[in-house]
Amino acid sequence: MPESSPPDVAARTASLVQxxxxxxxxxxxxxxxxxxxxxxxxxxxxxxxxxAIEAEFDITIPASHLSPQSFRTLNTITEMVRAVRGTATLAA
Incomplete structure (x- = not known):
């Protein structure tokens, strides 16, 4: 499954926040x-x-990413989602 482009992740995240x-x-x-x-x-x-992010992107956010820093801005959330999606395939 190809990785979503960053704008897609960013736009979906922004929509959830809004x-x-x-x-x-x-x-x-x-x-x-x-x-x-x-x-x-x-x-x-x-x-x-x-x-909402876990449901939207069909991911489970690991404890290592459950910090205030991961949810500080739309940018940090987008980076966290991309990181989790990259490792989620390996963990499955």
Whole structure:
């Protein structure tokens, strides 16, 4: 299975974040390097985002990637998803 292009992962991730922000009544589109906690995502929102990312990309995020740094910005999430997808095939 070919790896999705980075814009695809980034766009899908941005859509998930915007959905969570919209549920909170926040009408903002974060930039790729915007710190998500600064636009209104709480730690509970980040847990929900993690679960949404696992479902969206059909992955299980390993404990080694479950850190605040992995979910700091859209860029860090995109890089984490790409890393997990790269190793997920080897672990399966």
């Amino acid at each position: 959905g969570i922000l919209a549920q909170k009544g926040i009408d903002r589109t974060p930039e790729a390097d915007t710190i998500l906690s600064e636009v209104g995502l709480t730690s509970l929102d980040l847990v929900n985002l993690m679960l």
